[in-house]
Amino acid sequence: MIRVIESIDELRSLVGQQVGESDWFEVTQSRIDAFADATLDHQWIHVDTARAQAESPFGRTIAHGFLTLSLLSHLARQAVKVDVPFKMGINYGLNRVRFPATVPVGSRLRARLALQSLDEQPEHVQIVWAATVEVEGGQKPAMAAEWVVRYYR
Helix, strand or coil, X not given: XXXXXXXXXXXXXXXXXXEEECCCEXXXXXXXXXXXXXXXXXXXXXXXXXXXXXXXXXXXXXXXXHHHHHCHHHHHHHHXXXXXXXXXXXXXXXXXXXXXXXXXXXXXXXXXXEEEEEEECCCEEEEEEEEEEEECCCCCEEEEEEEXXXXXX
C-alpha cells in the first residue's frame, strides 16, 4: 500500500524511519534483453540463457545491476508519494550504490524506502532515501543506495 506524505512536517517526522514498501515485481528475460538492447550491454551472463545455464555459477541469466537500479523509480512510486505542493521534484542523484546480491531471471523484487535525511533550503527541500531492493527469499539485498531527491518550492 502506498504511503502518501502530505506535508513537510510529516516528512520531518519520518526521518530515520522506514516509510514504504513496494509490491513485488518479476524480472523477466524479455525485460533483461530489452535493457541490454537499450544500454548496449549484451554480456552473456545477462542474455545468453544456454551459456548461462552451462557456465554461470548462477545456473541462469542474471539482471544487470543497473537494471535493478533503474527499477527503483517504478518501485518507489508504489511505496511512497510525496504529495506536498512543490513546483516539481527531480532525481538529484545517488550518494552511494551497491549490488550485494545478484538478481536471477524470474526473481521477484521489491523496494523498501527509509527517509534518511531532510535538508530544507529556501528554494528547495532535499531528501535522501535509504533505498533497498530485495530479492524474494534472498539473504542479501540486490541493491542498496542513498537516493537524493529535490523538491523545488
